[in-house]
Amino acid sequence: MLEISTIREHKDRVVEGLKKRNVDTTLLELLDTIVTTDDLRKSTQTTLDNLLSQSNKMASEIGQLFKSGKTQEADTLKGKVTELKDDIKEYENKLRSIKESLDDMLLQIPNVPHSSVPAGKGAEDNEVYKNWGQPFPQLMDGALPHWELAEKYNIISFKDGVKLTGSGFPVYKGKGARLQRALINFFLDEASKAGFNEIQPPLMVNKDSARATGQLPDKEGQMYYVEKDDFYLIPTAEVPVTNLYRDVILQKSDFPIKLTGYTPCFRREAGSYGSDVKGLNRLHQFDKVEIVWMDLPDHSYDVLMEMLKHVEGLLEKLELPYRILRLCGGDTGFNSALTFDFETWSAAQERWLEVSSVSNFETFQANRMHLRFKDEDGKTRLAHTLNGSALALARIVATLLENHQTPSGIKIPKALVPYTGFDFIN
RNA sequence: GGAAGAGUGGCAGAGCUGGUUUAAUGCACCGGUCUUGAAAACCGGCGUGGGUAACACCACCGGGGGUUCGAAUCCCUCCUCUUCCGCCA
Numbered sequence: 358m359l360e361i362s363t364i365r366e367h368k369d370r371v372v373e374g375l376k377k378r379n380v381d382t383t384l385l386e387l388l389d390t391i392v393t394t395d396d397l398r399k400s401t402q403t404t405l406d407n408l409l410s411q412s413n414k415m416a417s418e419i420g421q422l423f424k425s426g427k428t429q430e431a432d433t434l435k436g437k438v439t440e441l442k443d444d445i446k447e448y449e450n451k452l453r454s455i456k457e458s459l460d461d462m463l464l465q466i467p468n469v470p471h472s473s474v475p476a477g478k479g480a481e482d483n484e485v486y487k488n489w490g491q492p493f494p495q496l497m498d499g500a501l502p503h504w505e506l507a508e509k510y511n512i513i514s515f516k517d518g519v520k521l522t523g524s525g526f527p528v529y530k531g532k533g534a535r536l537q538r539a540l541i542n543f544f545l546d547e548a549s550k551a552g553f554n555e556i557q558p559p560l561m562v563n564k565d566s567a568r569a570t571g572q573l574p575d576k577e578g579q580m581y582y583v584e585k586d587d588f589y590l591i592p593t594a595e596v597p598v599t600n601l602y603r604d605v606i607l608q609k610s611d612f613p614i615k616l617t618g619y620t621p622c623f624r625r626e627a628g629s630y631g632s633d634v635k636g637l638n639r640l641h642q643f644d645k646v647e648i649v650w651m652d653l654p655d656h657s658y659d660v661l662m663e664m665l666k667h668v669e670g671l672l673e674k675l676e677l678p679y680r681i682l683r684l685c686g687g688d689t690g691f692n693s694a695l696t697f698d699f700e701t702w703s704a705a706q707e708r709w710l711e712v713s714s715v716s717n718f719e720t721f722q723a724n725r726m727h728l729r730f731k732d733e734d735g736k737t738r739l740a741h742t743l744n745g746s747a748l749a750l751a752r753i754v755a756t757l758l759e760n761h762q763t764p765s766g767i768k769i770p771k772a773l774v775p776y777t778g779f780d781f782i783n
Numbered sequence: 784g785g786a787a788g789a790g791u792g793g794c795a796g797a798g799c800u801g802g803u804u805u806a807a808u809g810c811a812c813c814g815g816u817c818u819u820g821a822a823a824a825c826c827g828g829c830g831u832g833g834g835u836a837a838c839a840c841c842a843c844c845g846g847g848g849g850u851u852c853g854a855a856u857c858c859c860u861c862c863u864c865u866u867c868c869g870c871c872a
Binding site for chain 2 (some may be wrong): 399402403405406409410412413415416417418419420421423424431432434435436437438439442606676699711726735737
């Protein structure tokens, strides 16, 4: 959520930024409405405060009168306060509805993109920031897509997943299961080496948490919901891990806060279809190691670069060709100011698969979460939050299988062998 | 799941027979005096948000709602914690 002060003081910058997102012009008009509604909020609040002040004063006068036995005077004063109460009720209601509509409006405004973000509508306008591992390794004749490899070597069963639960819930078996576990441990170890503190969070969160990181209200339909207890299954570790710092005021010396966590991720993926959902490409449950970083505002873009380096290192150790995209305005997530997507080349499918998304939210998320720190002058200011996948398992497994296949089986990258305990799947 | 008790400012801890306490006091923390320096002592400051040029002022005593002229204090409800019982990895 943007701060109203930002909209007030830097409206030009906000408008310019939102234009890069290719948003509807009504959204730009909303900015003015927000400011005028906020003015109304202030004046209504002031009126209400004055009424409350009067009523407070009278109430304590009544107390004094009772004490000194002047019951009659007290009673007449009571009548006066009762009259005030109608006004107070009225202004309280007015204020509440103003605040609600103000909130509704603010929730519609996405983050302002960073100056480096190119304008654009969608994926076709993203900028290739870096390529690695090209030209692509040539696959042998008769190379198979990962879902066929999975079946051939009996390491992943989509069919059994359907039987147990439904589509999008694969079952990993034997070396497939072992490969999953190896990747999780590899990613967690690499994150630990890079100074991220490992967290094992709950896999369900309450509404407050889902709201704070921005899943609610906009992405409600994407989450599995446990009605009886009012919990949501997490769509990413970002939600519980970031929420550790909800409603927290830090000291400057507490930074940097670097966290990592492995969790399964649950996504309903309503409306997805076609080749998109084939095999491991898009699942309802997948494993992911997430890194979350909170820091001072003036560090956050250095931090973003450091996070990129970390993810690059992982992909290179897994010997997977990848590219990094700087997302254009239209493709950048609602909460993000700057996002880099990592895509690995799925050789057999001949398409790119997104395996990581690294973003700087600046104060957008912190504002909603109330994550702040004390500045030197004693003022509380919003911190910056960032996060990224490091990495998302299922698609990594997909490209790993496809890219490292040989006529006799699948070769495990050297860096992973200590974790799998085998170097070949056949 | 059942029963009882409890949730107060960074921590500890009063207040809880409703009105000079609209949050005492102690510790911690920050500034000052004193000191060669430090400690001690003393003086002052010391929560969050709204609001103001700055004050004033307003809101917040687990969350939400209610009673009352007035609620940390009474009532309802939810959440959490502790203890006991039940169940159980």
